[in-house]
Amino acid sequence: MALTLRTLTADGLAEFQRVLDSSFLHDSTDDELERWRGLFEPERHHAVFDGDELIGGGGIQSRDITVPGAGPQPVAAVTSVGVKPGHRRRGVMTRVMRAQLDSLHEGREAIAALWASEAAIYPRFGYGLAAEFSRLSVPRGAAFRRGVSTGGERVREVSRDEAMPVAKAVYEDVRPGRTGWLSRTDAAWDYHFADTERDRGGLSAYRYALHPQGYAVYRVKNDWQDRGPRGELHVRELVARTDEAFAALYRYLLDVDLVGELKFFTASDDPVVHLLEDSRLALRSRSDSLWVRVVDVDRALAQRRYQSDVDAVLEVSDEFCPWNAGRWRFTVKDGAATVQRVDDDPDVVLDVQALGAAYLGGTRLVSLARAQHVQEVTPGVLNALSHAFLGDREPHCPEVF
Numbered sequence: 001m002a003l004t005l006r007t008l009t010a011d012g013l014a015e016f017q018r019v020l021d022s023s024f025l026h027d028s029t030d031d032e033l034e035r036w037r038g039l040f041e042p043e044r045h046h047a048v049f050d051g052d053e054l055i056g057g058g059g060i061q062s063r064d065i066t067v068p069g070a071g072p073q074p075v076a077a078v079t080s081v082g083v084k085p086g087h088r089r090r091g092v093m094t095r096v097m098r099a100q101l102d103s104l105h106e107g108r109e110a111i112a113a114l115w116a117s118e119a120a121i122y123p124r125f126g127y128g129l130a131a132e133f134s135r136l137s138v139p140r141g142a143a144f145r146r147g148v149s150t151g152g153e154r155v156r157e158v159s160r161d162e163a164m165p166v167a168k169a170v171y172e173d174v175r176p177g178r179t180g181w182l183s184r185t186d187a188a189w190d191y192h193f194a195d196t197e198r199d200r201g202g203l204s205a206y207r208y209a210l211h212p213q214g215y216a217v218y219r220v221k222n223d224w225q226d227r228g229p230r231g232e233l234h235v236r237e238l239v240a241r242t243d244e245a246f247a248a249l250y251r252y253l254l255d256v257d258l259v260g261e262l263k264f265f266t267a268s269d270d271p272v273v274h275l276l277e278d279s280r281l282a283l284r285s286r287s288d289s290l291w292v293r294v295v296d297v298d299r300a301l302a303q304r305r306y307q308s309d310v311d312a313v314l315e316v317s318d319e320f321c322p323w324n325a326g327r328w329r330f331t332v333k334d335g336a337a338t339v340q341r342v343d344d345d346p347d348v349v350l351d352v353q354a355l356g357a358a359y360l361g362g363t364r365l366v367s368l369a370r371a372q373h374v375q376e377v378t379p380g381v382l383n384a385l386s387h388a389f390l391g392d393r394e395p396h397c398p399e400v401f
C-alpha cells in the first residue's frame, strides 16, 4: 500500500498521540492527551498513513524565541516526531521533514528549532547544534563567596496557585533578554508544569519557592543512607529579575535540610558557579539542547543583530532546502544585517547546518571551521564573521518541547 501524507484536523489528536507516545516508549493515557490538547495545532501536524493506519508524523508549535539582540522572533518549534516501529527506516520521517520545511519556506518563521531525542537524527535535514544545557550538581550547604548579597527579602514556600501567576509575570519580564527562551501561552505553562506521575519519575510533586523578584520550581526525593539523609533536590526552573533574587533563590534551595545534592539541568553559563566560594563543588556536564534550522537564509540572518560590522560573501550549501544554496552577500552595519543574493566570489564557504549552529550566538564559526563545516577562502574574514555572530550570553532553552 502506498504511503500518503496529510495534515491533521482537530479530531486527529488522539490517534496521532497514541502513535507518538508509543514511539517514545510511553503508554498513552487520557491525562497526557488532555495535556497536549492546548498546544495542538492540527494544520501544522503532518501525519503519514499506510492505507487508513496512521504510522508516523511530526508537529510544529507556533512560538517566539529570543534571538541575539533582537528579542523574541517567530520560530517553528518542531515537536512530536515519531514513527511506528514496524515502519521505520523507510523514509517516513524524511517525508515529514520535507513537508514541514516546504510549509515553512517564505512563511511566518525564518527558523525552526527542536530538541533531538538522538543527536544523529537531524543534521541531515540541515539542523545545527545551536545551544547546550549543563547538568549541574551542587552539594547542599555549598557556601557563597564572601560579599555575595542575597538582599533582605525572604524566599517563601507557596502553593502552586499562588506561584503560577507570579512565575508567569517574572518569566515574561525576563524572556526578551534571554536568547533561546520561548514564548509560553497559558496552555504551554499548563503543559510544562502539568506535574503528572510520568513527569515525576519517582520524585515528589512540584514545590514552589517565591521571592518578590523571582521563583523556583523544584522536586525532592528522599534518600536515607547509613551516614544520614542524602536526599536530592531537582530544580526545574529558577528565574529572577535581579541578581540578588537569583542568589537568594539558589541560597534557599542549597539550604533545604535532608538534601545531599541539588541537581539542575540549567544554562551552560549558569552564574551559580561564580557565586560559590569553592567553584569546584559545582559539577557540570554539557549536552545538546536546541538544534536550529535556518529555513530561509536571507530572512533568518536579517532578523537578528550582530556584535560587529562585517562584509562577506557566504557560499551556502543546502541539499535539503535548495532555495538556500548559493552565494549571499552578508553585510552588517551598526549591528543590523542585509543579505542579498550575488554571483561574487565567496569569502567563506559553509553548510546550512553551520549557519543554524551559529544562529543563536553560542557556537563559534571558527570552531565549526575546525570541524570542517566552514571553510575560509579570504584570509581574515572568518574571524570577523565568527565574532559578529557571537551573542551576549550563551543561548539556553529552559524547556523541552
Ligand SMILES: CC(C)(COP(=O)(O)OP(=O)(O)OC[C@H]1O[C@@H](n2cnc3c(N)ncnc32)[C@H](O)[C@@H]1OP(=O)(O)O)[C@@H](O)C(=O)NCCC(=O)NCCS
Pocket (backbone or CB within 6 Å): 023, 024, 056, 080, 081, 082, 083, 084, 087, 088, 089, 090, 091, 092, 093, 094, 095, 115, 116, 117, 118, 120, 121, 124
Ligand atoms: C527517529 C524516527 C522518527 C526516524 O523515523 P524513520 O521514518 O525511521 O526515519 P527515516 O526512514 O526517514 O530516516 C531517514 C534517515 O535518518 C536515519 N535515521 C533515522 N533514525 C535515526 C536515528 N535514530 N539515529 C540515526 N539515524 C537515524 C535513517 O537511517 C535514514 O538514513 P539514510 O537516509 O542514510 O538511509 C523513528 O526512529 C522514531 O520514531 N524513533 C523514536 C522516537 C524518536 O526518537 N523521535 C524523534 C524525536 S526528536
